[in-house]
Amino acid sequence: VDSASGTTAEAPDEGRGAAHVDTRTRDLAARVRAGDRRALARALSIVERADASSQALISLLFPHTGRAHLIGVTGVGGVGKSSLIARLVVEWRRRGKRVGIVAVDPTSAATGGALLGDRVRMEELFADPGVFVRSMATRGAGGGLARATIDATRVFDAAGYDVVVVETIGVGQDQLDVGQVAETIVVVEAPNLGDDVQALKAGLREIADLYAVNKADAGSADRTVATLRAMLALEGERDWNPPIVKTSAATGEGITELADAAETHLAWLGRERRAARRRERARAELRRLLEERLLRDLLARVGDPDLTTAATAVLAGTDPYRCVSDLLRRYHG
Amino acid sequence: VDSASGTTAEAPDEGRGAAHVDTRTRDLAARVRAGDRRALARALSIVERADASSQALISLLFPHTGRAHLIGVTGVGGVGKSSLIARLVVEWRRRGKRVGIVAVDPTSAATGGALLGDRVRMEELFADPGVFVRSMATRGAGGGLARATIDATRVFDAAGYDVVVVETIGVGQDQLDVGQVAETIVVVEAPNLGDDVQALKAGLREIADLYAVNKADAGSADRTVATLRAMLALEGERDWNPPIVKTSAATGEGITELADAAETHLAWLGRERRAARRRERARAELRRLLEERLLRDLLARVGDPDLTTAATAVLAGTDPYRCVSDLLRRYHG
Numbered sequence: 001v002d003s004a005s006g007t008t009a010e011a012p013d014e015g016r017g018a019a020h021v022d023t024r025t026r027d028l029a030a031r032v033r034a035g036d037r038r039a040l041a042r043a044l045s046i047v048e049r050a051d052a053s054s055q056a057l058i059s060l061l062f063p064h065t066g067r068a069h070l071i072g073v074t075g076v077g078g079v080g081k082s083s084l085i086a087r088l089v090v091e092w093r094r095r096g097k098r099v100g101i102v103a104v105d106p107t108s109a110a111t112g113g114a115l116l117g118d119r120v121r122m123e124e125l126f127a128d129p130g131v132f133v134r135s136m137a138t139r140g141a142g143g144g145l146a147r148a149t150i151d152a153t154r155v156f157d158a159a160g161y162d163v164v165v166v167e168t169i170g171v172g173q174d175q176l177d178v179g180q181v182a183e184t185i186v187v188v189e190a191p192n193l194g195d196d197v198q199a200l201k202a203g204l205r206e207i208a209d210l211y212a213v214n215k216a217d218a219g220s221a222d223r224t225v226a227t228l229r230a231m232l233a234l235e236g237e238r239d240w241n242p243p244i245v246k247t248s249a250a251t252g253e254g255i256t257e258l259a260d261a262a263e264t265h266l267a268w269l270g271r272e273r274r275a276a277r278r279r280e281r282a283r284a285e286l287r288r289l290l291e292e293r294l295l296r297d298l299l300a301r302v303g304d305p306d307l308t309t310a311a312t313a314v315l316a317g318t319d320p321y322r323c324v325s326d327l328l329r330r331y332h333g
Numbered sequence: 334v335d336s337a338s339g340t341t342a343e344a345p346d347e348g349r350g351a352a353h354v355d356t357r358t359r360d361l362a363a364r365v366r367a368g369d370r371r372a373l374a375r376a377l378s379i380v381e382r383a384d385a386s387s388q389a390l391i392s393l394l395f396p397h398t399g400r401a402h403l404i405g406v407t408g409v410g411g412v413g414k415s416s417l418i419a420r421l422v423v424e425w426r427r428r429g430k431r432v433g434i435v436a437v438d439p440t441s442a443a444t445g446g447a448l449l450g451d452r453v454r455m456e457e458l459f460a461d462p463g464v465f466v467r468s469m470a471t472r473g474a475g476g477g478l479a480r481a482t483i484d485a486t487r488v489f490d491a492a493g494y495d496v497v498v499v500e501t502i503g504v505g506q507d508q509l510d511v512g513q514v515a516e517t518i519v520v521v522e523a524p525n526l527g528d529d530v531q532a533l534k535a536g537l538r539e540i541a542d543l544y545a546v547n548k549a550d551a552g553s554a555d556r557t558v559a560t561l562r563a564m565l566a567l568e569g570e571r572d573w574n575p576p577i578v579k580t581s582a583a584t585g586e587g588i589t590e591l592a593d594a595a596e597t598h599l600a601w602l603g604r605e606r607r608a609a610r611r612r613e614r615a616r617a618e619l620r621r622l623l624e625e626r627l628l629r630d631l632l633a634r635v636g637d638p639d640l641t642t643a644a645t646a647v648l649a650g651t652d653p654y655r656c657v658s659d660l661l662r663r664y665h666g
Contacts, residue, residue: 055654062652076409275648282647283640287628289657294627295620297661307616314615315608319395321388324622328630 021056029060032159037129040159044134047151050144058151061158066278068100068157068164069266072182074204079190080214081167083249088165089131091259097163098130100156102149104168132156150181150285179207180284183277184265186210186258189228191220205231208242210261216246216253240268302331354389362393365492370462373492377467380484383477391484394491399611401433401490401497402599405515407537412523413547414500416582421498422464424592430496431463433489435482437501465489483514483618512540513617516610517598519543519591522561524553538564541575543594549579549586573601635664 028046031039043061047054073081085101092099136148149166156164166181178185187208213225228244243261247254269277299307310323361379364372376394380387406414418434425432469481482499489497499514511518520541546558561577576594580587602610632640643656 282644291624311615
């Protein structure tokens with residue numbers, strides 16, 4: 001229709017996404033950018049599918065991303081991430097920022113009740129048009145959730161949200177590496193009885209830009225802060241020394257400080273470090289996409305039955321490395 | 334040298350692993366199978382590298398695997414997995430079983446002290462030749478650790494160990510899906526103050542074959558058991574209803590019961606279900622190996638600089654899906 005315009009002047013090409021996207025998708029993208037909440041909800045549902053239609057949509061929105069501050073909030077279950085985020089949102093709103101939240105829920109429908117309950121309360125709390133909360137369900141193993149989450153942050157970003165929060169339990173089977181979607185990572189820790197710092201045991205230390213020791217009202221928070229501080233001190237000075245903020249979703253303690261710390265981190269990142277990190281994330285994403293596409297192309301050719309045959313060979317004692325070499329030989333000719 | 338033997342009669346072929354493995358690797362594999370502990374240690378170091386030499390070794394050992402009971406022990410940090418395993422090992426030894434342990438350590442060198450300390454104690458405890466403990470370090474993102482862990486269980490299996498335990502925190506950045514390496518999965522939970530069941534929040538419910546509510550001596554264990562039982566009851570009857578065992582590494586409570594439950598689960602799996610699960614694992618592994626190999630082949634051709642160029646294009650506003658299509662087009666022709 002508008003093939004004379006600059007963006008669609010390219011030759012139609014299966015792989016080139018945006019070049020021949022249908023009108024409905026173009027309309028949707030325009031409405032998302034204009035701040036239409038219903039369009040936003042629909043766009044998020046589309047990216048959740050992580051299929052060809054989500055790619056077309058992202059192709060249109062992608063050039064308009066890169067403005068939002070992408071914040072990951074992670075920590076093991078039970079540390080109070082959702083209520084901490086709810087408090088932060090109030091603070092961000094006070095600062096005039098629009099906030100989008102992608103809550104990655106690794107639990108299934110059956111056990112998700114409690115978590116979803118939190119989120120429903122969160123959504124009630126924020127009938128505010130400057131806030132939008134979206135839960136992403138995990139689906140099976142693999143890349144679908146990671147892809148959906150990354151693209152959801154892009155939808156928010158293109159829709160003009162200033163802060164996009166990805167809340168993830170950072171645990172287990174969900175395969176979402178929060179470092180792939182966030183530029184400032186807040187690791188939330190709750191005080192506990194022993195000397196254990198769950199986040200450290202969970203391997204979250206390497207990715208933490210800020211620590212929030214939550215449930216500060218619970219008593220033993222100082223001890224947890226001290227343990228954390230001692231462990232960080234062992235590592236010596238770094239370019240960025242992650243601040244440790246004592247927070248309480250119950251009393252509101254430390255929320256302003258935490259929001260400040262996130263802004264300080266963003267300022268510290270600056271233009272150059274942000275670009276460098278974005279480049280690293282882009283490289284990682286391209287590698288993953290290439291893997292997915294290459295495997296899909298191969299399976300379209302050697303066929304799923306061949307994979308079953310190969311699996312049977314493995315059961316019969318042929319090692320998987322050999323089976324893969326055999327499959328690749330067949331594929332390449 | 335021994336090219337007249339049956340196994341080496343095939344044409345030399347880059348992809349066919351075992352066919353032209355050097356004599357040292359053959360010697361090593363033979364010594365592993367004969368139960369030589371030093372060879373076992375060396376073989377585990379080789380598979381930890383997850384490179385071509387580990388593939389050659391696994392090609393030799395693979396046909397001799399499939400006998401061990403592969404048990405995953407998982408749960409969030411601080412629930413006492415290591416000490417529970419130590420107790421289980423004593424029980425298994427009492428039952429005449431040889432036990433190999435692969436401890437997957439998601440923490441880095443700096444914070445790994447505490448965990449490694451546990452393991453060192455564990456290794457001291459078991460100067461017993463029927464027990465072998467090996468820690469695997471995480472390295473970067475991605476498949477290396479999963480590959481190393483799977484292959485480590487194969488080394489133990491081929492070496493004649495009856496039980497192979499994979500201890501994993503099942504958390505965060507390590508990308509190891511314990512379902513990919515174990516046939517019986519024990520989810521360890523510790524009593525805590527609230528109604529939270531960490532394992533459920535961590536998305537471990539879907540994979541649990543058995544629950545161990547550890548630190549039974551700590552008091553509130555009954556409440557955790559009740560919560561867990563109530564949540565499982567919501568799901569109704571299943572083919573296999575995961576038993577919940579109250580355990581204490583301190584007093585030894587429930588250890589015999591837990592070892593029994595693991596045996597019951599293995600018996601329930603039986604020949605057919607075990608084969609079906611093994612086939613599923615094989616399919617998943619083949620897919621992952623194919624992805625890795627396909628990407629490696631592509632990068633060998635389009636080159637890493639092209640990936641950097643593509644990442645730069647992403648930074649400039651070209652969406653990743655289009656960049657990938659461009660790279661694939663260049664690759665294929």
